[in-house]
Amino acid sequence: MNNKKLTLLGIIAAVMLAAAIFQTRLINRPPDASGEVSHLIQGLETDSIGSIEVKGKSEEVILSRSGNRFVVASKDNYPANADMISDLITVCLDIRSAELITDDPANHADLGVTEETADLVVRFFDKGSKLITGLVVSEADPKKRTRYARLITNEDVHLILYMPQRDASPIYYIDQELFVVNRDEIESVTVELPSESYTLKKIDGNVILEDVPDGKKLRDEKIHDQVFNALAGMRFDDVMKQGNADIDLKFDKTFVCKLSDSTFYTLQVAVKDEKTFIKCTAEFADKRDITKTQGLVESQEVLNEKEAKLLARDSTENFAEDHAGWVYRIPQNKAQYLTKIVVDLVTNIEEQQPEE
Known part of the structure; x- marks a missing residue:
């Protein structure tokens, strides 16, 4: 190897060493003097x-x-x-x-x-x-x-x-949780569609369909349970002002959920391009005044009941105020149960064949 090649290799090595030193200093620069x-x-x-x-x-x-x-x-x-x-x-x-x-x-x-x-x-x-x-x-x-x-x-x-x-x-x-509903507190659900309406109620822990069509029974897959509990854990994935929502949205379906404390949640439902939109409100149906009789000592149980009623009423009023004027888009995994028709919930009763 001649001197010219050795000189060239030396220059390359020096450049590589300088680059390595610069990179080391760049990455491992010491902290502040303090x-x-x-x-x-x-x-x-x-x-x-x-x-x-x-x-x-x-x-x-x-x-x-x-x-x-x-x-x-x-x-x-x-x-x-x-x-x-x-x-x-x-x-x-x-x-x-x-x-x-x-x-x-x-x-x-x-x-x-x-x-x-x-x-x-x-x-x-x-x-x-x-x-x-x-x-x-x-x-x-x-x-x-x-x-x-x-x-x-x-x-x-x-x-x-x-x-x-x-x-x-x-x-x-945005807090995407729309409803905080305990499944155990749901008393009934009413679905109103352009072609039909029906009501689901809970009796002795079981969800039943009022006025089951003749020759029909609820499906074993318990789709009716999913409809009944649709509001539990419901979230939204988009929101818009009612005036800015698509003017073609047609809110022609209604979903009403009644709770045991007399709270009613009402959803107006529109479906477009396989997307579901809702407007929602709430009402506390028990309008009786919550009073205390002068001189009467009330039990702790009665006081707790009155407090629970006050909290529920305030919560309902706040919900109605917070959600007034807004349109929410609901994920399909929940939205599909807001518009189920009766035929989706029932199946034929199999007739028992006579023994030969």
Whole structure:
């Protein structure tokens, strides 16, 4: 090997060594002189937040303050889940720097902390829509469970300790639970369709169909039980203001569920393109005043009954107020039981063949 080749190999080796040293310094840069792990966001007054913008890979959501709560702007300002808002703020405030990696914007794309390459971008604005602070967070390293992050207003990129995955979908920040109904408290369900209507009742723990057609019996598959308990655990996967809903929606079906405490939940149902939409309300049928007779000592049982009635009535009134004017899209696994016809619930009674 001649001197020219040796010189060339030496140059290549020197370049490779320099690159390795730079990479090592980039990844293993020592922490701040104080040696402390510091929070990226400091001094944020949560009461000053007017809105929060969350942007992911394919979705984004704007959470705007309305009075003492937040609403989801892209869902017609539907109320946001307070717990999810609190969780998002807490997660952002808890992000801490383990190491300062680089302050060179040229490295941002490779580290996944540009607007285009980030896994999550969160911005906090004040009530005058002025940016307070924000974060750009990379995707998580699947092996090390670490990420890179930087402040929106700063070029410094930090290696951060593990951050839980957060979503940028608007529906993620909404409480999708629609009904909190105990199956044991359901007394009856009435389904009213354009072609027919029927009522299911619970007697001695069993669900029965009123006025079973002659020669028919309830199916062994107990589809009627699914209809009877349709409201238990019902959630929605989309929501819109009634005035902004599809004008072609025809709410020509009704589902009424009566509870043992005299609460009535009424759902108006529309089906279009194999999707089910509902409008819902509630009424507390027991209109009797809850009073206490002067000088009469009431038993604890009576007092408990009155308290339960007051709570149920308040809950019903709050439900009606909260859901007035909204249209909900219901997942098909529940929606299918809101519009079952009688023939879906019954089958023929097999005639017993005479013995030969």
